[in-house]
Amino acid sequence: MRTNHRRSTASAVKQHRAALVTALGRAQPLEATQPADLIDMIAGHLEGRPELGQLYVGTRAFLAGDHELSRDEAKAQVCEAIERDGEIIAEVLEAAEGLVCAGAFRAAFAExxxxxxxxxxxxxxxxxxxxxxxxxxxxxxxxxxAGEGISFNSLPANARSPELLAAVLDSMAESEFDVVFFSPFSHARLPEIGALLDPKRGFTSRKALRELVDSILAQTEPMLEFISERFDCPIYVHNASLVQRGSGVAKIAAKELFTAWSRTLARERINQWVSDYIEHKNRATHRHLFLLDEEQLADRWGRRALGHAIFDSEHQHAVELSRRVAEMYVDRIATISRLRSKKLVVCDLDNTLWDGVIGEGQVEPLEARQRPLAELRHRGGVVLSIASKNDPKNVHFEGSLLTEQDFVAPQIHWGPKESSIATIRDTLNLQTKHMVFVDDRPDERERVAEAFPDLLVLDACDDTTWRRMALWAELAAGSSEVDRTRMYKEREQRNAFVQEGSSKSRVSVVDSGTL
Known part of the structure; x- marks a missing residue:
């Protein structure tokens, strides 16, 4: 939809907000202010804020979802509620503004x-x-x-009382999970965190601040112990960004000014404690605790920006930090869903593992791409191979993190990459559903995906690919004691030896017969 059409539709939604809120509230059982929230989120999306469209979808799913239903039934119920919202709004706009406005809204809402x-x-x-x-x-x-074809359990365990939270988790004793996310230091979980963020408290004593942090850690440690012992799956533990929340830059800046000293000292101590705990616990048990580093977000986006309110109402208080944390969750959930069970990565070379075309001159190794692959190969038991259209005489790994020895059954020739992947599959006796193919060219990816529908095909030029490769490498580190690359190479050597021996035997028989 064109930008001007979208904006005129947004203006119509805002102009008729009262009628839309009334119609939405009358049609569905919602609390008094919730229809207004939904309308405002939709209007914000139409005005060019896509994050409010995401927030509408998520909020609507929470309001309409029923966790007693099956996944398919719950999804159908959510989709029905969303479609009903769209039709109610379109009907009001059609009556007030005409068919053109209603049609424009329907198109934007569907998108x-x-x-x-x-x-x-x-x-x-x-x-x-x-x-x-x-x-x-x-x-x-x-x-x-959902856009990536992934569903998940969206109901959080958010009891603030440690005793009640433990009881909730106890009730899940028979449940199995693929991943757990634990946020122990967000703004409302413990009253002591609230005290750190309260500009009226203004800690001036190191002793008082130390006692406050001691209390936070004393309450957090038993919960971490409980969670890490209860669940064997990957557990991502947030550290503390201690972001000040607010609806305006000036308000956030004032809160930061009055709490800067105490928040900085508390954050440094808490985050060091979390890192030490994860390292110690993994060493004492097995590697299943991972840091979800909110400080990375603060460094990238700015602490003040993370506290800015995206939407603020009685029922919804989303800030930028929530959205950026969600992006980290998306990467980790998608990595567990799509990558974690794979056994082989097949890579293109030119403009994938290095910058440039090696047959045309000097290339620059792309270390940020090669590093997660090297970690997968050396620490995670994942096998690497090559499918590249190149003259093998030109290919070398000088100056690269990866070497020729890191790859098994490489296919470097001018033939179709579909044939290369079939050869790799047959040589290693692996099903393509256990393989990943990475290439920079859309046409190559399309042909390979068409030839092997169950093969995961990734874009080498998409930063998401390498970000998730790094997360996969982190999850896989130490998970396999078997060096599969060495195993396959030894098999290749044995097969080559057998073939050479057979060839010599045939030559000997022929020579004897000739004599």
């Missing part, structure tokens, strides 16, 4: 909600433990993950 109606072929059993910040983050998750 905004397309992801949640997408078919999902993967389900990740997720558990979110924390406070209302997780509810905000989950609202931003539903649409993007």
């Amino acid at each position: 905004m909600t397309r992801s949640v109606r997408s078919e999902t072929d993967q389900h990740v059993r997720t558990l979110f433990i924390g406070d209302c910040m997780l509810v905000e983050a989950i609202s931003f998750l539903i649409g993007p993950l």
Whole structure:
């Protein structure tokens, strides 16, 4: 939809807001202010804020979803509620503005909600433990993950009392999860965190601040112990960004000014404690705790920007931090869903593992891409291979992190890459559903995907590919004691030896017969 049409539709929605809120509230059982929230989110999306479209989809899913239903039934119920919203709004706009406005709205609304109606072929059993910040983050998750064909468990365990939270988790004793996210230091989980963020408290004593942080850690450690012992799946533990929330830059800046000293000292101590705990626990048990680093977000986006309110109402208080945390969740859930079970990565070379075409001159190794592959190969038991259209005499790995010895059954020739992948598959005796193919060229990816529908095909030029490769490498590190690359290379050597021996025997027989 053109930008001017979208904006005129947004103006119509805002102009008739009262009528739309009344119609939406009359048609569906919602709390008094919730229809207004939904209308405002839709209007914000139409004005050019796509994050509010995501928030609408997630909020609507929470309001309409029923966790007692099966996944398919719950999804159908959510889609029905969203379609009903769209029709109610379109009918009001048609009566007030005419068919053109209603048609423009229907098109924009269908585009905004397309992801949640997408078919999902993967389900990740997720558990979110924390406070209302997780509810905000989950609202931003539903649409993007559905767009990737992934569903997940969206109900968080957000009891603030440690005793009540332990009871909730105890009730899940028979449940199995693929991943757990635990946010122990978000703004409303513990009153001590609230005290750190309260500009009226203004800690001036190191002793008082130390005692406050001691209390936070004393309450957090038993919960971490409980969670890490209860669940064997990957557990992502947030550290503390201690972001100040607010609806305006000036308000956030004032809060930061009065709490800067105490937040900085508390954050440094808490985050060091979390890192030490994860390292110690993994060493003492097995590697299943991973850091979800909110400080990375602060460094990238700015602490003040993360506290800015995206939407603020009685029922929804989403801030930028929630949206950025959701992006981290999307990457991790998608990695677990799509990559974690794979056994082989087949890579193109030119403009994939290095910058440039090696047959045309000097190339520059892309270390940021090669590093996760090297970690997967050396620490995760994942096998690497090559499918490249090149003259093998030109190919070398000088100056690269990876070497020729890191690849098994490489296919470097001018033939179709579909044939190369078939050869690799047959040589290694692997099904293509256990393989990943990475290439920079859309035409090559399209042909390979068409030839092997169950093969995961990734774009080498998409940063998401390498970000998730790095997450996969982190999950896979130490998970396999078998060096599969060495195993396959030894098999290749044995096969070559046998073939050479057979060839010599045939020559000997022929020579004897001739004599």
